[in-house]
Amino acid sequence: MDIxxxxxxxxxxxxxxxxxxxxxxxxxxxxxxxGTAGVKILQQGRQLITYAIGKAKPKPATKxxxxxxxxAAPDILFKKGDVAIVVEISRxxxxxxxxxLENRKIDANLVVITTVKTPGDKPVKGLSESRSTQWTELxxxxxxxxxxxxxxxxxxxxxxxxxxxxxxxxxxxxxxGTVDQAQVYHWKSKGGYAPLMKITRTLRFQE
Numbered sequence: 001m002d003i004x005x006x007x008x009x010x011x012x013x014x015x016x017x018x019x020x021x022x023x024x025x026x027x028x029x030x031x032x033x034x035g036t037a038g039v040k041i042l043q044q045g046r047q048l049i050t051y052a053i054g055k056a057k058p059k060p061a062t063k064x065x066x067x068x069x070x071x072a073a074p075d076i077l078f079k080k081g082d083v084a085i086v087v088e089i090s091r092x093x094x095x096x097x098x099x100x101l102e103n104r105k106i107d108a109n110l111v112v113i114t115t116v117k118t119p120g121d122k123p124v125k126g127l128s129e130s131r132s133t134q135w136t137e138l139x140x141x142x143x144x145x146x147x148x149x150x151x152x153x154x155x156x157x158x159x160x161x162x163x164x165x166x167x168x169x170x171x172x173x174x175x176x177g178t179v180d181q182a183q184v185y186h187w188k189s190k191g192g193y194a195p196l197m198k199i200t201r202t203l204r205f206q207e
């Protein structure tokens with residue numbers, strides 16, 4: 001399993017990410033590799049940024065790159081059959097998710113949707129009940145992120161781990177809908193995640 005490698009790559013990238021890399025982010029390029037792992041920025045808005053972490057496949061260099069002796073950015077491969085999407089807004093959650101996946105032997109690629117932030121303990125800076133437009137904007141950016149993720153992962157089995165305020169989770173659920181299947185996990189009061197609900201079309205109909 002590679003999930004611990006992916007986690008290390010993710011943490012190292014967020015420690016070194018720089019606003020000057022905006023042009024790279026806009027291009028959707030892989031911006032960092034560590035060992036066999038690659039990190040790609042799938043989306044960045046004013047509030048949310050989405051990272052995809054998976055195996056890095058070296059890309060053949062173009063003729064111009066060969067002349068300049070530059071290395072082409074690697075591709076991120078999603079061939080594991082499972083992808084874990086971590087929505088990290090209320091508190092840091094990636095480490096707990098990685099431990100859960102490893103303990104359950106779920107060999108998944110990793111996608112992290114978190115807030116654009118400066119280093120610190122709080123994933124969200126200044127999320128306020130008095131600023132309703134901020135909450136709406138978060139949900140709208142989540143919608144864009146989900147479209148990017150679906151393009152990237154294809155038909156993988158999706159596991160969604162949520163660390164977000166309840167009202168925001170409701171909005172995220174409205175965006176996700178019931179067309180695309182997923183397993184949703186809940187953070188237990190005693191710690192740790194538990195699989196509670198499968199998102200399918202059958203949620204809309206009573207048996």
